[in-house]
Amino acid sequence: MLNALKKRFSVIKHDRFLRSASVLVGGTAAAQGVGILALPLLTRFYTPYDFSLLAVYVAILTMSAAVTCMRLDTAIPLPESDDEAANLLALALISVVAVIVLSGLVVFFFGPSLAEAAGRPEIEPHLWLVPFGIGLMGLYSCFQYMAVRQKAFGLIARTKMTQAVVGLGSQLGLGWIGIVPLGLLLGHALMSGAGVVALALWTLRRSAGGLSLGAISCPRMRQVLKDYKRFPQYSVAEELSNNAGIQLPILLIASVVVGPEAGLLFLAMRAIGTPMTIVGGAVAQVYYSHAAEYARQGRLADETITVFKRLSRMLVIPMLALGPFAPSVFRIVFGPEWERAGVIVIMMLPWYAFRLIASPISMVMHVRMRQRLMLMVTLAGLILRFLPLLIVLPVAPDYATLVFAITSALFYGVAVLVFLWVAGLAVCFLFRLVISELALWGLVAAASFFFLEVIGYA
Numbered sequence: 001m002l003n004a005l006k007k008r009f010s011v012i013k014h015d016r017f018l019r020s021a022s023v024l025v026g027g028t029a030a031a032q033g034v035g036i037l038a039l040p041l042l043t044r045f046y047t048p049y050d051f052s053l054l055a056v057y058v059a060i061l062t063m064s065a066a067v068t069c070m071r072l073d074t075a076i077p078l079p080e081s082d083d084e085a086a087n088l089l090a091l092a093l094i095s096v097v098a099v100i101v102l103s104g105l106v107v108f109f110f111g112p113s114l115a116e117a118a119g120r121p122e123i124e125p126h127l128w129l130v131p132f133g134i135g136l137m138g139l140y141s142c143f144q145y146m147a148v149r150q151k152a153f154g155l156i157a158r159t160k161m162t163q164a165v166v167g168l169g170s171q172l173g174l175g176w177i178g179i180v181p182l183g184l185l186l187g188h189a190l191m192s193g194a195g196v197v198a199l200a201l202w203t204l205r206r207s208a209g210g211l212s213l214g215a216i217s218c219p220r221m222r223q224v225l226k227d228y229k230r231f232p233q234y235s236v237a238e239e240l241s242n243n244a245g246i247q248l249p250i251l252l253i254a255s256v257v258v259g260p261e262a263g264l265l266f267l268a269m270r271a272i273g274t275p276m277t278i279v280g281g282a283v284a285q286v287y288y289s290h291a292a293e294y295a296r297q298g299r300l301a302d303e304t305i306t307v308f309k310r311l312s313r314m315l316v317i318p319m320l321a322l323g324p325f326a327p328s329v330f331r332i333v334f335g336p337e338w339e340r341a342g343v344i345v346i347m348m349l350p351w352y353a354f355r356l357i358a359s360p361i362s363m364v365m366h367v368r369m370r371q372r373l374m375l376m377v378t379l380a381g382l383i384l385r386f387l388p389l390l391i392v393l394p395v396a397p398d399y400a401t402l403v404f405a406i407t408s409a410l411f412y413g414v415a416v417l418v419f420l421w422v423a424g425l426a427v428c429f430l431f432r433l434v435i436s437e438l439a440l441w442g443l444v445a446a447a448s449f450f451f452l453e454v455i456g457y458a
Helices: 002-014 016-045 048-065 082-117 121-126 129-149 153-176 182-193 196-208 218-227 230-256 261-297 300-333 336-361 371-395 397-423 427-457
Strands: none
Touching (some): 016 153, 016 261, 048 082, 048 261, 082 129, 082 218, 129 153, 129 182, 129 261, 153 182, 153 196, 153 261, 230 261, 230 397, 261 300, 261 397, 300 336, 300 427, 336 397, 371 397, 397 427
């Protein structure tokens, strides 16, 4: 056993990808732990209806934030030249400022109408947090991708911990003194952008050491905008449609379904999605930082298969094994009124299994410059998830969440196939790989449900 552990650690030590991923995952695991510990307290300070307001706020913020950097931030790790990267950073920051001003004007003039359209007029006094949250998210993303370019994964991991402490601390503190639901919304905004100061200062210090921020100029910005025009042309619409595919259904459910269903759905998504998103995001950043190099060396397909299998075996399988116990866990940990959220988690298991795989390897679309295809995929996902809800909500609103979960699983399953194909996998091998993993997932999930039933009858 000891020799096996030594061998495993030796592999990690000499595997650049695993070493980088372990730094990010290690740092973000601490943030994940803080978030998990805080959730049972949050559900004592805030009601399911408060979480419904948070769901509406996050939906508005997320869809607005899709255009914040015009997706130029995601291009920062790609150029070989630091001069080009610096000018991309400048363009992304200019875009952030413009979107902050524009969103502020929209909230000032149309805030009541937005709140009414979302079905939650009570959120109107808090809509000033939209431009505030957009600004924090945009600035953080710009400087984070510069850190990704320089492979400063330790710094990124520390800022993830800062986000958890600052955001959750604000939510808990304001909830404890009774400032609800503002505390929930403000804490989320801070959670999105805390750590941006550390990243910005690091970038400035790197500039002093020769990172080429001094190379920023209007002619060079025009040139890099021309060279990377596919990002604002296609990736903005792709990101917007991708976010809308998740957030528009939540807005629909919040505005049509009576009661706190949107809040329960939001907690379920946060409970299962936060740790998965944190770890998946860490893997995505490491994968993306190396992907351009892999592509130049002709190794992109092999490395993508490796990431696929690692995510499946290390994260998806444990999630499917533990997922069936969610209702009991939610009832005990969060309180009896939150048991429904645990049932929703079971509905979402296939969705998040595919999402956990799809999210990191989706970066291959940027590496291969397949932004137009990515836009088509996400638009199809928006239609697939949105139209069935429009049909179901008027006649059977109680089934809306289940329909949302099923259509989301279908979308991410297809997306995984597309991303693997773009990475360079032959179609026959691609299907064999996915079918073999699906069979394993099914066996694990079936065994877990069987064990749960045995316990129930014991």
